[in-house]
Amino acid sequence: MLARKCVKITLFIIGCALPSFGQSNFTSKTIGVGVVVADIDRSVDFYVNGIGMVKTGSFTINEDFGKRSGLTNGVATNVTILKLENSPEATDWKLMSFNKNGSHPKPTYIQDDTGMQYITIQVKALQPIIDRLKQMKVNFLGSTPTPLNAKAHFVFVQDPDGNFIELIGPLQ
Structure with missing residues (x-):
């Protein structure tokens, strides 16, 4: 009886754990x-x-x-x-x-609206992107680029429609 109960509990635990072992219903990552x-x-x-x-x-x-x-x-x-x-x-x-044009005002900060507010792009080098965006007269938000750690900086901009873009990577 105890062995049967242990088997049932073990099967239940395995059944609960299976989805976390890479089981997915998605065809793309x-x-x-x-x-x-x-x-x-x-x-x-x-x-x-x-x-x-x-x-x-x-x-x-x-x-x-x-x-x-x-x-x-x-x-x-x-x-x-x-x-x-x-x-x-x-x-x-x-x-x-x-x-x-959109029917809502262009946000100033990410907390100004709900829904998808920003995307994050990891880059190999920020400086070429910074140079291109400056040439296009894109405004940089906050005090960016700002260091995150010894190897990465953070740049925050908005696209022409106000969607926030965070760029993360080394300057060079």
Whole structure:
């Protein structure tokens, strides 16, 4: 009787632990992020020429699919796919525009709104990105770059639509 109870408890513990041993219902380790922007050209310029992302593709959401899927109320849009590098393992940063400004005010700080407020990008060297963003007249927030530790600095900026971008890495 005691042995049977121990077996049941052991099976229960193993059953509870299985999901933490790499069992997953996901087909990818990354999350694709869709970002609605006011001006697609301005945003692509910021992310490609400022941050250093690469354009890896694009696709169209037509009126019918937009309505059937619930993405839009029947409005078509083009989606531009950017990545940190052109590889299947890199996250999709999908930009789309409906050629209008957002209906909420541009946040000054991350606590000003709810929802996705910032992304973090780990970089090999911050200085080239800092130089490009300064050339584009992008405002740096706070006292950035600011040291995090002996090997890494932190830079905080906003994209043209107010989404916060934190960049972390060594200066050189």
